[in-house]
Amino acid sequence: MMLLEVNNLNRRFGGLQAVSDVNFSVHPGMIKAVIGPNGAGKTTLFNLISGALPPSSGAIHFKGLPIHGLPPFRIAERGMARTYQNIKLCPGMTALENVMIGRHCRSRAGFISGMLNLPWTRREEIAIREKSLELLALLDIADLAEVEATSLAFGQQRAVEFARALAMEPELLLLDEPAAGLNIYETAEVARLISTINQRGITVLLVEHDMSLVMDISHEIVVLSFGQKIAEGTPAEIQHNSEVIKIYLGEDDA
Known part of the structure; x- marks a missing residue:
């Protein structure tokens, strides 16, 4: 099929x-x-x-x-999942926090359970954090996890965006001009990342x-x-x- x-x-x-x-x-x-x-x-x-x-x-x-x-x-x-030609990261948030946002459609906790800080919501938060760190490591940017995302180099921001999309656990990933605005070296790195994702x-x-x-x-x-x-x-x-x-x-x- x-x-x-x-x-x-x-x-x-x-x-x-x-x-x-x-x-x-x-x-x-x-x-x-x-x-x-x-x-x-x-x-x-x-x-x-x-x-x-x-x-x-x-x-x-x-x-x-x-x-x-x-x-x-x-x-x-x-x-x-989809990325966009113009990178859409959340300012004021770290690379890790941006990736964690991508887990929203795979998490169970809602607004009320989050406010109550129930034990199972804390466990889910820890699991989301660990999964997000794993994805940053996959794309070779784990060392940037606590850096404010929009302060990163353009190619690194693109990698964060890829990791956030992967956090949704997609079977199909749509990439809209992933090399837009990148130099030749950053473009080569994006090509490698796409191949890694596909593998x-x-x-x-x-x-x-x-x-x-x-x-x-x-x-x-x-x-x-x-x-x-x-x-x-x-x-x-x-x-x-x-x-x-x-x-x-x-x-x-x-």
């Missing part, structure tokens, strides 16, 4: 067709990339899959069940402009142009696809 299936997906904003009859699927355990020029509909597609936007028509199935129209927190509960059995779907990163780590690639899928295949197949070359280089150069 496919982990994610997108079928005839459409999204209109007034007279603008941002996503048009897009179809693709994601096998469990793979890294799949969505690429395309600016305005191709990539982020809109991610917003549809993660529940931030409802589709105008079409269907999205996750683990065989329909999720189109569900709110983001319900989709997250089913095992999907733990987590399926990854990413939007990315950095073609070297995409070609290095992806198993399959979907190419969008003006909201439509124009190609899908392995990195080698995409590199030699005439339609893709035309979009990125221009018709004359192609």
